Amino acid sequence: MNTQSAATSLTDSVAPLEAGAHVIAAGFLREAPVLVTGDGDVLIAGTRHQIGADAALVAKLAADAIILGDDRGRILRIGADGTQAALADEKGRWIDALALGPDGAIAWSCGKRVVARDGKGKVKELAAVSTSQGLAFRPKGYQLAIAQNGGALLWMPNTEAPPDKLDWKGSHLDITWSPDARFVITSMQENALHGWRLPEKQHMRMSGYPAKSRSLSWSHDGNWLATSGADACIVWPFGSKEGPMGKAPRECGVRPTRVSAVACHPGSLVIAIGYEDGCILICRLTDASELLVRPPERDRPRDSVTALTWDAKGKRLVFGTAEGAAGVLTLP
Amino acid sequence: MSDKIPVTVLTGYLGAGKTTLLNRILTEQHGKKYAVIVNEFGEVGIDNELVVGADEEVFEMNNGCICCTVRGDLIRIIEGLMKRKGRFDAIIIETTGLADPAPVAQTFFVDQDVQDNARLDAVVTVADAKWLSARLKDAPEAKNQIAFADVILLNKVDLVTPKELDEVEARIRAINPYATIHRTERSQVALDAILNRGAFDLERVLELEPAFLEEDNHHHDEHMQSVALKIPGDVDPEKFMPWVNELVQRDGPNILRSKGILAFKDEPKRFVFQGVHMILDGDLQRDWRADEKRESKIVFIGRDLKLDEIRAGFMACAA
Numbered sequence: 055m056n057t058q059s060a061a062t063s064l065t066d067s068v069a070p071l072e073a074g075a076h077v078i079a080a081g082f083l084r085e086a087p088v089l090v091t092g093d094g095d096v097l098i099a100g101t102r103h104q105i106g107a108d109a110a111l112v113a114k115l116a117a118d119a120i121i122l123g124d125d126r127g128r129i130l131r132i133g134a135d136g137t138q139a140a141l142a143d144e145k146g147r148w149i150d151a152l153a154l155g156p157d158g159a160i161a162w163s164c165g166k167r168v169v170a171r172d173g174k175g176k177v178k179e180l181a182a183v184s185t186s187q188g189l190a191f192r193p194k195g196y197q198l199a200i201a202q203n204g205g206a207l208l209w210m211p212n213t214e215a216p217p218d219k220l221d222w223k224g225s226h227l228d229i230t231w232s233p234d235a236r237f238v239i240t241s242m243q244e245n246a247l248h249g250w251r252l253p254e255k256q257h258m259r260m261s262g263y264p265a266k267s268r269s270l271s272w273s274h275d276g277n278w279l280a281t282s283g284a285d286a287c288i289v290w291p292f293g294s295k296e297g298p299m300g301k302a303p304r305e306c307g308v309r310p311t312r313v314s315a316v317a318c319h320p321g322s323l324v325i326a327i328g329y330e331d332g333c334i335l336i337c338r339l340t341d342a343s344e345l346l347v348r349p350p351e352r353d354r355p356r357d358s359v360t361a362l363t364w365d366a367k368g369k370r371l372v373f374g375t376a377e378g379a380a381g382v383l384t385l386p
Numbered sequence: 387m388s389d390k391i392p393v394t395v396l397t398g399y400l401g402a403g404k405t406t407l408l409n410r411i412l413t414e415q416h417g418k419k420y421a422v423i424v425n426e427f428g429e430v431g432i433d434n435e436l437v438v439g440a441d442e443e444v445f446e447m448n449n450g451c452i453c454c455t456v457r458g459d460l461i462r463i464i465e466g467l468m469k470r471k472g473r474f475d476a477i478i479i480e481t482t483g484l485a486d487p488a489p490v491a492q493t494f495f496v497d498q499d500v501q502d503n504a505r506l507d508a509v510v511t512v513a514d515a516k517w518l519s520a521r522l523k524d525a526p527e528a529k530n531q532i533a534f535a536d537v538i539l540l541n542k543v544d545l546v547t548p549k550e551l552d553e554v555e556a557r558i559r560a561i562n563p564y565a566t567i568h569r570t571e572r573s574q575v576a577l578d579a580i581l582n583r584g585a586f587d588l589e590r591v592l593e594l595e596p597a598f599l600e601e602d603n604h605h606h607d608e609h610m611q612s613v614a615l616k617i618p619g620d621v622d623p624e625k626f627m628p629w630v631n632e633l634v635q636r637d638g639p640n641i642l643r644s645k646g647i648l649a650f651k652d653e654p655k656r657f658v659f660q661g662v663h664m665i666l667d668g669d670l671q672r673d674w675r676a677d678e679k680r681e682s683k684i685v686f687i688g689r690d691l692k693l694d695e696i697r698a699g700f701m702a703c704a705a
Contacts, residue, residue, distance in 0.1 A: 076469040092469030108436075109470050125438075125466075147439060150462060165441050185441050187462050203445050203458060224448040225458050243458070243497075244448045265498060376469075 063346040064336070070381045073097060077374020080361035081115035083134045087372045087382045088120060089361070096120060096132055103136040112152040112162075115363070123149025123162055141171065153198065155191030161198050161211075163189060170198055170211035178211035188229035188240065201229035201240045206250070208238070220250045222257065228268060233276035237297055241267045247281065247290075251297055258297055260290055264312070269362075271318040271325070278339065280306075280316040280325045287313050287327045289339060306337040307344060315362040317371070326371050328359025334373055334383075347371065347383050390505040391467075392582050393477045395490050398512030399521050399528040400483030403541040407512060407573035408480055412437070416577055419474040421467050423460065425482045436474055438463050442482060444489045447496060454496060454664060455489040461497050468503050476582055477504060484527050487511075487534040488642070491662045501667075506660075508583045511535035511565075512573065516545045519554050522561070532558055533610050533642045533687050535565040537580050544571045561610045562687055564645075611691045617682040620651045620705040629699050630659075630666065630684075638664030640691065646684035649674065651705040 076092035086099035090113040096103045098120075107124035114121050120132040127144030129152070147164040154160055158173030163186040169179045180200075188201030192208075200207040200217070203225045207217035226240035226248065237258075239249040245266055249258035260281075267283030277293035286305040290298040307313070307327040315328035323339040332351035335344050351357045361374040374380040398404045411420060421436040441459040460479065467477065481490055487509055494506040511531045514521075518540075521528035532538065538558060543551055555567060568575045626648065634641055644661040646668075659668025674680050684700060
């Protein structure tokens with residue numbers, strides 16, 4: 055591999071942005087690049103908006119707004135013009151996790167409390183047995199997957215039924231559904247992924263990571279799950295009925311440093327891969343060919359790529375780092 | 387190492403004076419900013435941007451080590467704080483009065499992300515001079531907190547007679563001869579005596595002569611012991627590492643804390659380690675100075691330790 059070759063470089067197509075602090079989320083809002091920093095600033099198309107908190111902890115981009123949880127326990131909705139509205143107030147508790155669902159639904163957790171708010175503003179809450187830092191809505195329908203200690207819960211907020219339990223020993227961190235909702239996957243404290251094939255709850259263990267895998271991204275066709283946490287992007291095959299069991303994962307973008315963020319392209323089998331040294335590559339899954347988006351930062355070796363998101367058409371890629379660097383790649 | 391955020395763990399049985407101390411740290415002018423992780427909201431009466439409520443969520447690591455418990459909520463909170471690096475100088479973690487300090491301490495050795503960003507500076511235990519002796523008899527948590535401490539605030543000394551005070555201090559020494567003890571009223575202590583101690587307390591611990599400890603054991607605690615051993619020269623790392631690893635693997639549940647500074651054969655740098663139960667964390671630090679005597683010292687504090695066996699095992703590691 056050669057990250058220096060000009061022939062395979064897209065670095066000239068990157069427009070830098072100045073985030074100024076740890077970037078916790080990046081994306082696009084009506085074509086405008088958006089960055090959210092840990093200091094609680096929201097940058098929309100280069101304009102900085104302050105949220106009046108000391109820290110933004112979690113943030114996600116909806117179609118027409120940024121949804122954000124802060125250290126004062128507020129859930130804020132920030133429109134493309136920067137207008138802010140508080141959707142909820144957990145009175146000083148940190149918001150630990152946030153998920154966006156169909157039809158404007160939002161879910162968040164703080165401590166052992168999990169709250170789901172549907173698009174009409176109707177709120178339901180669940181007292182979980184342990185805290186959660188991973189929430190994900192089922193791609194269709196109003197069902198929330200909750201990662202926690204000892205496994206995961208599948209909760210239907212609009213029914214009185216208790217949540218369905220997916221048990222597996224250990225502490226589960228992030229959680230994601232496959233696009234066809236046949237699989238639920240969690241990342242774990244023990245440097246592994248765990249999965250359940252539904253509805254049988256068949257277990258899948260995906261281990262061998264040297265660090266926690268905290269960034270998970272499904273390919274547009276749902277056949278692959280790209281993951282961080284190793285010295286390459288580990289891509290698990292989910293195309294068959296059994297999922298990845300008994301199959302070896304693909305490895306993309308092997309470099310002597312860890313992958314910190316991954317983002318699958320919305321229309322082709324291409325993965326954007328961010329590393330702990332600030333380097334970003336784009337890799338094609340079919341032939342493992344690589345393009346350089348951002349070279350490693352030699353003087354700041356720990357400036358991890360912390361946010362990496364494609365726009366809906368897959369023409370632009372926005373990224374941010376732990377030290378507050380950011381930029382937008384526009385594909386030529 | 388120096389760019390890691392120092393973390394002070396504040397323990398103490400119910401009512402000993404932890405909250406008073408915490409409020410002082412948050413209100414006094416000392417030019418430093420502390421992120422404080424508290425167990426109960428509302429107890430600390432300060433509206434501070436860097437006060438975080440915790441859930442005291444302890445879980446077992448799924449790594450086959452039964453006593454290896456960590457605080458999951460701490461891992462998450464520290465991850466969150468690291469997204470605002472530069473806004474604070476140090477972290478203080480308050481634990482509940484009934485908490486075992488081990489999971490908190492182990493979190494700093496077991497979780498790689500936490501270890502990359504933060505280091506355990508000291509366990510500070512606030513003890514009530516009037517009630518500690520009684521608690522040591524009826525509350526195993528209180529004894530654990532004393533055994534774990536690097537620094538002990540013997541608080542509310544104004545409520546006891548000098549004789550009672552000496553008595554309770556002797557009881558503390560019987561459990562933990564190595565902690566620095568400060569006698570205080572209303573938790574009044576210079577903050578630099580408890581915060582950001584660096585390796586200072588470890589150095590001090592290991593300066594104590596083992597002989598002193600044996601003579602002073604008037605209040606021998608039946609179950610909690612400590613052992614300090616010295617080899618007046620180098621040890622062989624090929625012998626020492628397997629021995630100490632096997633020891634903590636086998637007796638880890640009973641070993642609350644372990645510490646050591648060692649001179650490895652043919653190694654110009656000092657090897658410094660500390661541990662909690664089965665977990666050991668050590669590395670080569672600064673060079674031995676020319677005016678320093680190369681020697682190897684270790685300390686274990688724990689329950690029902692097999693002192694003779696540990697002594698024989700360590701002595702056999704001499705180079």
